[in-house]
Amino acid sequence: MSTPTVRTRNPRRYGMVIDIDRCTGCGACIVACAAENNVAPGASRDNDRTSISLLRVFTIPNPEPVGRRAAFVPLMCMQCERDTPCVAVCPQQAVELDPMTGIVEQMPQRCLGCRYCMTACPYHARSFNWADPHWPSGMEATLNPTVAPRMRGVVEKCDFCQSRMHAAQDRAAANGSLDPGQYTPACVEACPTQAILFGDWDDPASPVSTAGDTFAWLEGLGTKPKVRYRSRQPWVGAMANRGGAAPRKEESNG
Amino acid sequence: MADIPWVPAAMFDRKFVPRGAARCGTAQFSLWLTPWFFLLGLGLWAGYLCLRDGLYHTNMDNRFAFGLWIFLDLAIIAFGGGAFFSGVLLYFLKLKELSAVIRSAVLIGFLCYSGAVTVLMVDVGQPLRAWFTFWHPNTHSMLTEVTFCITCYLVVLSIEYLPVLLRNRQIRKIPSFLVFEWELHKLMPVLAGIGAFLSFFHQGSLGGLYGVLRGRPFAFRESFGIWPTTFFLFILSAMAVGPSFILLTTRLVEWISKRTLVLESVYVKLARISGWMLTFYVLLKSVDTMVWLNSTSRRGGFLPWEYYSWEPFGVWILFVEIGVFGFLPAVWLLRAGRVPTRSLVVPALLACAGIALNRYVLTVQTLALATLPFDEFLSYTPSWQEVAVFGGVAAYGVIVYSILYRYTKLFPQER
Numbered sequence: 001m002s003t004p005t006v007r008t009r010n011p012r013r014y015g016m017v018i019d020i021d022r023c024t025g026c027g028a029c030i031v032a033c034a035a036e037n038n039v040a041p042g043a044s045r046d047n048d049r050t051s052i053s054l055l056r057v058f059t060i061p062n063p064e065p066v067g068r069r070a071a072f073v074p075l076m077c078m079q080c081e082r083d084t085p086c087v088a089v090c091p092q093q094a095v096e097l098d099p100m101t102g103i104v105e106q107m108p109q110r111c112l113g114c115r116y117c118m119t120a121c122p123y124h125a126r127s128f129n130w131a132d133p134h135w136p137s138g139m140e141a142t143l144n145p146t147v148a149p150r151m152r153g154v155v156e157k158c159d160f161c162q163s164r165m166h167a168a169q170d171r172a173a174a175n176g177s178l179d180p181g182q183y184t185p186a187c188v189e190a191c192p193t194q195a196i197l198f199g200d201w202d203d204p205a206s207p208v209s210t211a212g213d214t215f216a217w218l219e220g221l222g223t224k225p226k227v228r229y230r231s232r233q234p235w236v237g238a239m240a241n242r243g244g245a246a247p248r249k250e251e252s253n254g
Numbered sequence: 255m256a257d258i259p260w261v262p263a264a265m266f267d268r269k270f271v272p273r274g275a276a277r278c279g280t281a282q283f284s285l286w287l288t289p290w291f292f293l294l295g296l297g298l299w300a301g302y303l304c305l306r307d308g309l310y311h312t313n314m315d316n317r318f319a320f321g322l323w324i325f326l327d328l329a330i331i332a333f334g335g336g337a338f339f340s341g342v343l344l345y346f347l348k349l350k351e352l353s354a355v356i357r358s359a360v361l362i363g364f365l366c367y368s369g370a371v372t373v374l375m376v377d378v379g380q381p382l383r384a385w386f387t388f389w390h391p392n393t394h395s396m397l398t399e400v401t402f403c404i405t406c407y408l409v410v411l412s413i414e415y416l417p418v419l420l421r422n423r424q425i426r427k428i429p430s431f432l433v434f435e436w437e438l439h440k441l442m443p444v445l446a447g448i449g450a451f452l453s454f455f456h457q458g459s460l461g462g463l464y465g466v467l468r469g470r471p472f473a474f475r476e477s478f479g480i481w482p483t484t485f486f487l488f489i490l491s492a493m494a495v496g497p498s499f500i501l502l503t504t505r506l507v508e509w510i511s512k513r514t515l516v517l518e519s520v521y522v523k524l525a526r527i528s529g530w531m532l533t534f535y536v537l538l539k540s541v542d543t544m545v546w547l548n549s550t551s552r553r554g555g556f557l558p559w560e561y562y563s564w565e566p567f568g569v570w571i572l573f574v575e576i577g578v579f580g581f582l583p584a585v586w587l588l589r590a591g592r593v594p595t596r597s598l599v600v601p602a603l604l605a606c607a608g609i610a611l612n613r614y615v616l617t618v619q620t621l622a623l624a625t626l627p628f629d630e631f632l633s634y635t636p637s638w639q640e641v642a643v644f645g646g647v648a649a650y651g652v653i654v655y656s657i658l659y660r661y662t663k664l665f666p667q668e669r
Contacts, residue, residue, distance in 0.1 A: 113379020
């Protein structure tokens with residue numbers, strides 16, 4: 001009788017480092033995100049406050065004299081890992097922090113649509129389906145079969161393209177492993193300037209761990225976001241200091 | 255307007271009016287109810303639109319995820335706090351004067367709570383999933399506490415009010431109802447205790463909803479045990495404003511019905527209770543505000559003056575809430591007995607306005623302010639559907655109160 005092989009899986013802390021100086025604000029990440037996650041085209045009544053935006057790019061005007069380049073800040077769910085504001089408030093456990101990946105997961109099929117999580121999120125990174133999603137005739141064929149479209153009345157947000165992570169898990173399982181290892185979210189793949197780095201903060205060799213000095217927005221709130229930023233522009237760093245953030249190097253062990 | 259004796263409905267209607275109670279004619283009563291039914295119909299239509307098509311009929315958005323409905327829900331639930339507080343004062347502290355208004359207070363509590371639940375059912379995106387909170391409760395969420403308390407308290411309020419309904423002279427003719435009413439009556443102190451406990455927690459957890467929002471430095475507060483200070487302030491403010499609201503509504507019903515409903519001493523008692531509770535609340539609110547401005551907010555990296563640099567939410571709003579709608583009515587209410595009783599309507603109104611302003615600030619200003627340094631301050635104007643749904647709930651309250659005032663003895667001292 002052979003001893004069964006005990007397969008273990010190391011917990012991951014997936015996160016991102018976004019290089020603000022590299023981002024050109026082209027919006028390729030937004031398009032890739034929407035296509036990957038089956039975000040329906042907005043209705044004519046929609047605006048930037050009512051549409052589904054899992055990823056937004058903010059333009060920040062440069063306060064210095066004319067001619068200086070503005071900064072572009074891609075913003076999605078920051079995957080907070082300490083006192084995660086949205087996880088704590090959801091009344092029916094539709095939001096969870098996965099201890100194996102560090103990803104804050106949203107379960108639309110359990111969501112009541114109370115929007116308390118949206119009120120709790122300091123980054124305004126959550127979108128509500130104010131109406132039923134609608135794809136123009138023929139466009140249904142472009143839907144990603146690995147991502148379930150969400151119905152009206154539920155909240156959604158960036159989950160680091162979990163369908164891609166599941167695909168990576170399946171591939172790993174086929175090779176006898178439980179660890180999905182490295183995979184690439186759609187926005188990271190689409191960025192033409194490689195401004196978005198993705199990886200495991202606990203892996204010292206991952207792109208995020210080797211990214212150098214980084215900062216997080218609203219670091220003073222103490223929610224420990226796993227999406228961090230970097231910029232060599234002093235005025236961007238000064239802006240990040242508002243809300244208690246201070247540029248610092250991310251410790252590899254969190 | 256006189257009765258129309260040849261209308262069978264009018265004769266039927268008269269049979270249900272309590273003996274000795276003077277009520278207007280059937281036609282006049284119908285005329286009074288007509289505009290409220292119209293408003294109720296409009297509210298039902300607006301609510302139907304939201305349920306049928308989705309919440310895009312509202313002007314809420316991804317930033318203003320809460321709006322008029324949540325603000326008014328919080329306000330009317332505070333006003334309905336008179337029900338639980340009066341119950342405690344009457345059944346446990348034996349303030350017998352309050353027996354003159356307890357039935358009306360319980361009815362107002364029931365209407366406020368049931369109205370709030372109705373609006374919430376339109377406000378949430380998937381109302382049919384409301385039971386999930388009982389099936390998959392997140393015990394760390396203040397909203398779970400709110401849901402459990404509001405549901406249980408609504409049941410308790412319904413049972414508490416049932417004896418008054420069963421006392422109608424036509425219903426009393428059925429012997430089993432009479433026995434049932436008598437048995438329920440014996441349970442009242444127990445129900446008042448359970449109701450007070452549930453409502454106590456419910457009011458508190460509504461305040462806790464905002465106080466725990468670490469990501470919203472404008473709302474986030476220090477904690478005592480597992481609850482933020484807003485938990486305790488909401489309970490106190492509901493206890494302060496509840497008696498004032500009973501005073502106001504009783505005066506209003508007196509004015510509309512042209513009857514004397516309670517003795518003047520009852521108004522004095524209500525005003526003094528409200529005045530003491532309001533004083534206590536405003537003092538603690540002032541201390542809480544100072545701690546928040548000087549410590550809590552700064553620790554999160556936010557300078558308090560930033561919150562008040564966006565018009566119309568200037569510093570004036572803080573002074574109005576604490577001074578004009580806080581200390582001023584508190585002092586005035588405490589002078590009850592030494593000032594004309596009729597003038598107590600003014601401080602009672604100011605106290606109610608203060609609590610409504612507090613709920614408004616916590617709901618709307620919290621969401622209007624941006625947390626990210628590069629995000630913008632936003633404004634929000636409710637859509638007609640949002641206003642109509644709430645108008646419908648107000649109409650429901652007026653209709654049910656009017657009908658029960660007409661057919662039951664809401665005020666035992668009525669003369």
